[in-house]
Amino acid sequence: MIAQSRYEREAPQLTGGGRGDRYQAAYPGLQYFIHGDRLKLMAGAEYARLDGGGNGGDFEGLTLLTGIRLSF
Numbered sequence: 001m002i003a004q005s006r007y008e009r010e011a012p013q014l015t016g017g018g019r020g021d022r023y024q025a026a027y028p029g030l031q032y033f034i035h036g037d038r039l040k041l042m043a044g045a046e047y048a049r050l051d052g053g054g055n056g057g058d059f060e061g062l063t064l065l066t067g068i069r070l071s072f
Contacts (some may be wrong), residue, residue: 020059029065040066057070 029044043066050059 020050021048024048038071040069042069 025046025048027044027046029042032041034040046063049060052058
């Protein structure tokens with residue numbers, strides 16, 4: 001298994017190029033519609049864990065994301 005490239009493989013404590021024996025991730029999120037799909041607020045959190053990284057470089061991280069989406 002391999003960690004996601006966008007954020008997790010950039011973690012300084014990660015070894016083995018982000019490769020390991022087991023990768024698990026969960027992403028719950030919420031949306032608040034202000035004006036249907038044309039204007040909404042979004043928020044989410046991702047928890048990720050990589051076991052078995054080389055040289056003891058297991059990874060466990062939490063990423064929080066927020067955003068405003070506009071559509072015309």
